[in-house]
Structure formats: C-alpha cells, structure tokens
Amino acid sequence: MPSDQPTILATSGGYRFGDRTRFEFDGLVHHAVELSGVTGRRPRVTVLGTASGDQRGMADDLHEAARVAGFDLxxxxxxxxxxxxxVEGHLLVQDVVWVNGGSVANLLAVWRVHELDAVFRRVWEAGVVLSGVSAGSICWYLGGTTDSFGPELRAVTDGLGFLPYGNGVHYDSEGRRRPLVHRLVADGTLPTTHCTDDGVGLVYRGTELVEAVTEADGKGAYVVTRDGDQAREERLEPRRLPTP
Structure with a gap:
C-alpha cells in the first residue's frame, strides 16, 4: 500500500534489545509503517543489510523482531x-523499505552495480516508504559523514540525492560527528545538513522536511546551514513517539 506521496524517514535509531529476542523494532520502525498508511493486513517490510555485507545472523534476528511486531519481513x-x-517488482509492493547501517560507501557502490539507484527512485516515487538507520539514512541524501574509509570520519558526497541535503547521524553519541558536519558545511563540501541524535528520525514528504520524531527522551534534531565561512546550527524539537 503506497503512501500518498514520496516519503522518507531517515533515522539514527529503530531497534532496542528484546525480552525474548535479540532485537525488537522500536518506535521509529513502527512509525515508518504508520507513514505507509497500511491497514487491514500485516505490513510488508523489506530490509537491506548491504552496508554490512548481508550478515545472515542479523537477518535471522530481524525475522524474529518482525514476528514479535506482526510484520511480514x-x-x-x-x-x-x-x-x-x-527485485523492483518485489519492492514496489512493499509498504516500507528499511536499510541497515554499516558502510555507506560500500552500500552505494554495490547498489549502483545492481542499478538499484534507479530502482529506488522509482520505488520512492511510487509511494513506498524509504527508511533506515545510519548508513541507511545517509544514502538517501547528497552525502554526510562516514567511517566507511577508516576510523577517521570523512565526507561522503555521492549519495543517491533523493533529498537535496547533507545528513549527520549519531550526532550526540559520536563526538567527532558534530564538528565535522560544521566544518564540511562551512567550507561548502556539504550543503545544508539535517542531523539526528540517536533515537531520532526525520520525516520527508517529497523533499520537504515535515517533522522530527523520536523514540527516546531528551533527544534532538538539527539543521546546519552555511553562514559566510561558518556554520550555523538550529535545533528542532522532535515529537515523542509512543513506545511499541
């Protein structure tokens, strides 16, 4: 069931430790399903683990999380x-596509080899909700900050560009992220950049940022813009999602 317009939920969260399973889906994954508008049947969710090399153990854990949540995964x-x-036919009948974290540089390279960059644009335009965490957030933007190339964070600037901004993930939990975002925006490497603390997601309808949401208390979202040769940061207060 497609959303009524192209929708992206870009996050730095989505999972929590489970009681009887390794993981459970937290509020952000459930919100992605809500954004799809699906009713009357089990939501159809497809997960991509490309950024971590399609680890089968993680895939099994997510099937268990989906069983708990009542999703067809x-x-x-x-x-x-x-x-x-x-692949394209399958994705077009999904409610949500969720992309896991890892190496965004490797993810983008592999997707392009398989021509998924063009496929995902058609899927997005058809109204399937695109979502994900960390690398699975950055990929939808023009670029962001990444440790894909080694321990020192660097810029990645060849994202899919569905959203015409930069993206800063893990903004509160990894101390090098914020100053690097500021430096990259200030020198023009990244355009205006939208950032999320852990547990926070950004909702876009088309390319417009319409809301920040969070599954954790005390968290924020941020818009970093260029002001001359410096960066200016504005905090956005996210709406607290219910705990599933």
Whole structure:
C-alpha cells in the first residue's frame, strides 16, 4: 500500500534489545509503517543489510523482531547474488523499505552495480516508504559523514540525492560527528545538513522536511546551514513517539 506521496524517514535509531529476542523494532520502525498508511493486513517490510555485507545472523534476528511486531519481513540480499528474481517488482509492493547501517560507501557502490539507484527512485516515487538507520539514512541524501574509509570520519558526497541535503547521524553519541558536519558545511563540501541524535528520525514528504520524531527522551534534531565561512546550527524539537 503506497503512501500518498514520496516519503522518507531517515533515522539514527529503530531497534532496542528484546525480552525474548535479540532485537525488537522500536518506535521509529513502527512509525515508518504508520507513514505507509497500511491497514487491514500485516505490513510488508523489506530490509537491506548491504552496508554490512548481508550478515545472515542479523537477518535471522530481524525475522524474529518482525514476528514479535506482526510484520511480514523480507531480507533483500545482494551477496553473493540477489536472492529475488524481480527485485523492483518485489519492492514496489512493499509498504516500507528499511536499510541497515554499516558502510555507506560500500552500500552505494554495490547498489549502483545492481542499478538499484534507479530502482529506488522509482520505488520512492511510487509511494513506498524509504527508511533506515545510519548508513541507511545517509544514502538517501547528497552525502554526510562516514567511517566507511577508516576510523577517521570523512565526507561522503555521492549519495543517491533523493533529498537535496547533507545528513549527520549519531550526532550526540559520536563526538567527532558534530564538528565535522560544521566544518564540511562551512567550507561548502556539504550543503545544508539535517542531523539526528540517536533515537531520532526525520520525516520527508517529497523533499520537504515535515517533522522530527523520536523514540527516546531528551533527544534532538538539527539543521546546519552555511553562514559566510561558518556554520550555523538550529535545533528542532522532535515529537515523542509512543513506545511499541
């Protein structure tokens, strides 16, 4: 069931430790499903673990989380080859596509080899909610900050660009993220950049940022803009999501 317009939920969260399972889906994943507008049946969610090399153990954990949440979940693997015959056809009938974290640089390279950059644009335009955490957030933007290349954070500037901004993830939990975002915006490497503390997500309808939401108390979202040769940061107060 597609959303009524192209929708992205870009996050620095979505999971919590489970009682009987390793993970459970937290408020942000449930909100992605809510944004899809699905009613009357189990939500269809496809997860991509490309950024971490399609780890099968993680995929199994997410199936358990989906069972608890009442979702029909499919893992789309690209290693060693795509596990679905018709990837685009499958994605077009999903309610939510969720992309996990890891190396955004590797994710983008692998997706482009399989022409998923063009596929995801068509899926987005068809109204399937695109979402994800960390690398699975940055990928939808023009770029952001990443440790894809080693322990020292660097800029990545070849994101899919569905959203015409930069993206800063883990803004409160990794101390090097904020100053690097400020430096990259100030020198023009990144455009206006939208950032999330852990547990926070940003909702876009089309390319317009319409709301910040959070599954954790005391967290924030931020817009960093260029002001001459410096960066200016504005805090956005997110709406608290219910705990599933």
């Amino acid at each position: 499919t893992n789309l693997h690209l290693f060693p080859m795509p596990n679905l015959d018709d």
